Amino acid sequence: MHAEIIAIGSELTSGAKLDTNSQWLSQRLAEHGLVVRAHHTVADDIEELVRLLRSAAERSSLVLITGGLGPTLDDLTRQMMADMAGVDLEINEAALAHLQHLFSRRNITMPERNKVQALFPVGSKVVHNPIGTAPGIWMKADFPPHADIVALPGVPAEMKRMFVEEVLPHLPQGKRLIRHARVNCFGRGESTMEELLGELTARGRDPEVGITVHEATITLRINTSGETPEECEIKIQQTKELITTQLGYLVFGEEDQELEHIVVDLLNERHQTFATLELGTGGALANRIHDYMESPRCFAGGLIYPDMQRALTGLNxxxxxxxxENPSLIEVAKAARDLMETDYLLAVSDWDRDMIESDDMVPDVSIVLIADGKEVEKNFTLGGDPGIYKGRVSKAILNQLRLHLLGVDADS
Amino acid sequence: MHAEIIAIGSELTSGAKLDTNSQWLSQRLAEHGLVVRAHHTVADDIEELVRLLRSAAERSSLVLITGGLGPTLDDLTRQMMADMAGVDLEINEAALAHLQHLFSRRNITMPERNKVQALFPVGSKVVHNPIGTAPGIWMKADFPPHADIVALPGVPAEMKRMFVEEVLPHLPQGKRLIRHARVNCFGRGESTMEELLGELTARGRDPEVGITVHEATITLRINTSGETPEECEIKIQQTKELITTQLGYLVFGEEDQELEHIVVDLLNERHQTFATLELGTGGALANRIHDYMESPRCFAGGLIYPDMQRALTGLNxxxxxxxxENPSLIEVAKAARDLMETDYLLAVSDWDRDMIESDDMVPDVSIVLIADGKEVEKNFTLGGDPGIYKGRVSKAILNQLRLHLLGVDADS
Structure with a gap:
């Protein structure tokens, strides 16, 4: 069963807005075993729309439409569906009553023009919208392959909820369900990870393991297909175990887990505390930790200075x-730990930001972890996209603390 | 002149990747006076591709294609263009020499399969790619409206540079050029701004003024069209002046300017300094300031504590x-200013993060500005999307400092 997706709106074809609905729908359909063959984005032009809808419905057995269901004159989805089917639009009394209810609940008289949102092509069905004024429309083409044509609002929150609750349960399931999982790693570059994984990343392997990088976090994306969710789950689990065997402590979490979640959870378990001293990251490290709701228990606070000179004056x-006379970052970090009275202190040096605009120089940075009776200092060079320096350095120092807490000696 | 855009790749139709190229191209074409009527995203399927390309070239006088120009078997753009035109592919010697040069510069023997990247449909032209291995292809359809069909790589950096340097200068200019400008405002909600602007936001006005909100920054988007860039510029300038007359100090900047840029520039001009004390924002305020390259001159540093109790212990x-006994945020902020030895101190209270998960309670926050002989405290309620609380509060306190520096008494 093939599907096509049509996104409607001149604000999309003009580039004023980006269509993200089609991507989201494609992912959900793939999980359900349905293959999307094309996305189309079309301006508010009735002839164009009817022609496109007809050709999509002749090729594919499912056509999903988003947008064009509002109350204004340039909302053409209702008309397009009626024109293609050669039928009239008629008022659906239940949909009209629901609309009136929505307005009266907000103590507003329903504007006359909103009445068009209760118009449906003869022979179509209403797709209930629990959170907005635009109901969806479901209709079946009367020519082969008798496509299901389903129109949903363009507002992502409404579209997603209606698709999950009102559309997906009624779609036939494809023969091959698709399932994904993610394993998150830190501490080596993409090509080293690929080498360590060996055959696991071979094309055509099942499950397939793909590598993506985001701010120095390496994410392994495991994709597989199967006839049942359980079959997929078993295959994914086996691949995860192989990955962990190959990568060991380089793996730190799964799905949406970030390094700060792991570190904070470990510290909370142990009732330990930490603080930060940031020069180059300027608060990005503290902010990343603070964003995690569990952090206030172990994160005692942070100090930020624009450079070493002002850190020294400040700490004095x-x-x-x-x-x-010329104190090391370790000495300064120790002083900060004493002031903050924590078990650990994470410190980041500044770096030469002027180098960022130069093509052939890249700045160096130092990170320091102070623990009871132990100090770890790492120095490395920042290259590539300057927009991710702060994220990359913040993660590097959090990873040092993670390895220390796990008792891993990762100086290799 | 109408245009259509085709993005090629199964990674797009499956939802694994989001197509942002089509939006970017639509914006550039609109500025050039060309109207985009549709975007299509198609899987790597040669028959589908040829059919779609032909129908687009029959409708529109410009068809832009992105993707499918790599060296692998599923890169079908070359073949699709040749098939549609009914011609063969032939090696372009200059393109082949350039490819070989790229590889030899990196001391790599060119893999045999990369040779396909020097294949072009007979009668087409090479679009030079200065930064990648995939050249683009430009060909003219031999049927009305004799569309220009231009294929570019899918990698955004390559596509954008080639489009600007090698494609746009050769496209006929539309009759109506489009120009945009942005005016950034802070301090009132969207509906209040709309009221203050009155007729300026009326639909159909030229220039049109649209309102968008991002993390409590209100951006007024001015759009106009004209026969020359100068005509557009004059109209935009007049509208900007009307906006400033209506909104006064609510306007803080233009285009990509943020509140922290304005505040830092003002302080640097005056050789003054400031520091931050953050509870609820957890470093987000300092990080926002630090991101601006000019900040180290005036930003002396920041203190972060997870809550008031630990701020008191910490400052002690x-x-x-x-x-x-129960010090106010003002008292604590004054102590922090004394410690940091700056002209100004910006302080943010904590807020009840547990309320975020509740549907019917919203947290309160206080912000404080300490200056020589003056303290400003503001209290407000946080509602709406918790994901933007930190940004919103950071901007609110930066705006207080901006108003103070400008001598505006904005307590109304």
């Missing part, structure tokens, strides 16, 4: 007796 | 003598 003002 | 440890 804050009560540190005195530093050696 | 840091040398503040003692606080009153």
């Amino acid at each position: 003002n804050l009560g540190t007796e005195s530093f050696s | 440890n840091l040398g503040t003598e003692s606080f009153s």
Whole structure:
């Protein structure tokens, strides 16, 4: 069973808005075993729309439409469906009553023009919209392959809820369901990870393992298909175990887990605390930790200074007796840990931001972890996209703390 | 002149990747006066592709294609164009030499399969790719309206550069050029702004003024069309002046300017300094300021604590003598300013994050600005999307400092 998706609206073809609905729908259909063969985005032009809808319904057995269901003159989806089927539009009394109810609940008289939202092509069915004024329309083409044509509103929140609740349960399931899983890793580059994984990333393997990189986090995307969810689940589980065997401590989590979640959870379990001293990351590290709702228990706070000189003056003002003449980041980080009275301190040096605009120089950075009786310092070079430096350095220092908490000596 | 855009790739129709190229191209074409009537995204299926390309070339005088120009078997763009035109593919010697040069520069022997990237439909022209291995293809359909068909790589950086340098200069300009401008405002809600603007936001006005909101920043988008860039520019300038007359100090900048840019530039001009004390924003405020390359001159640093209790303990440890029994945020902020030795201090209280998961309670927040001999405190309620609380509160306190620096008394 093949599907096509049509997104309607001049604001999409003009580039004013980006269509993200078609991608989301394609993912859900793939999971359900249905293959999407094409997306189309069309301006508000009735002739064009009717022609396109007809040709899609002649090729594919499912046509999903998003947008064009509002109350204004340029909302053409109802008319397009009626024209293609050669039928009239008629008022659906139940849909009209629901519309009137929505307005009266907000103490507003329903504008006359909203009445068009209760118009449906003769022979079509209403797709209930629990959160907006635009109901969807479901109709079946009277020519082969007798496509199901389903129109939903363009507002993503409405579209998604209606698709999941009112459309997907009524679609025939494809022969091959698709399932995904993600394993998140940190600490090596993409090509090293690929080498370590060996045959696991071979094309055509089942499950297939793909590698993507986001701000230095390597995500392994496991994709498989099967006749039942259970069959998929077993295959995914086996592949996850193989990945963990190959990568060991380089794997830190799954799905949406980030390094800060792992570190905070480990510290909370142990009733330990930490603080941050940021020069180059300027608060990005603290903010990342703070975003995690469980962090207030272990994250005692952070200090931010634009450079080492002002960190020294600042820490002196804050009560540190005195530093050696040219103190190392470790010495400064220790002083910060004493002031913050925590078990651990994570420190990030500044880096030369002027180099970012240069084509042939890349800045260096140091990160330091202070624990009881132990200090770890790492130095590395920042290259590539400057937009991800802060994320990359924040993750690197969080990963040092993770490895320390797990008792891994990862100096290799 | 109408245009259509075709994006090629099963990774797009499956939802694994989002097509952003079509939106970008639509915007550029609109500026050039060309109207895009449709986008199509199609899987790697040669028959489907040929059929779609032919029908697009029969309807529209410009067809832009992205993707499918790589060296692998599922890269079908070359073949699709040749099949549609009914011609063979032939090696272009100059393109082949360029390819070989790219590989030899990296000391790699060119893989045999890359040779297909030098194949072109007979009668087509090479579109030079300065930064990648995939050249583009330009051909003219031999049936009305004799469409220009231009294929570019799918990699956005390559596609954009080639489009701007090698394609756009050779496209006929539409009769009506389109030009945009943005005016950024802060301090009132969307509907209040709309009221203050009155007739300026009327539909059909030229230039048209649209309102969008992003993390509490209100952006007024001015759109106009004209026969020359100058005509557009004059109309936009006049509308900008009307907006400023209506909104006064609510306007803070244009285009990509953010509140932190304005505040940092003002402080740098005056050789003044500031610091931050963050509870609820957890470093997001400092990080936003730090991101701006000009900030190190005036931004002396920041303190982050997860809650008031730990701020008090922390500041006590840091040398503040003692606080009153239940100190206000103003008192704590003053102590922080003394420690940081700056002209200004911006402070943000914490808020009840547990309320975020509740449907009927919304948290309160306080922001404080400490200046020489002056303190401003504002209290407000956080509602709506919790994902933007940090951005919204950070902007609110930056705006207080902006108003103070401009000498505006904005307590109304």
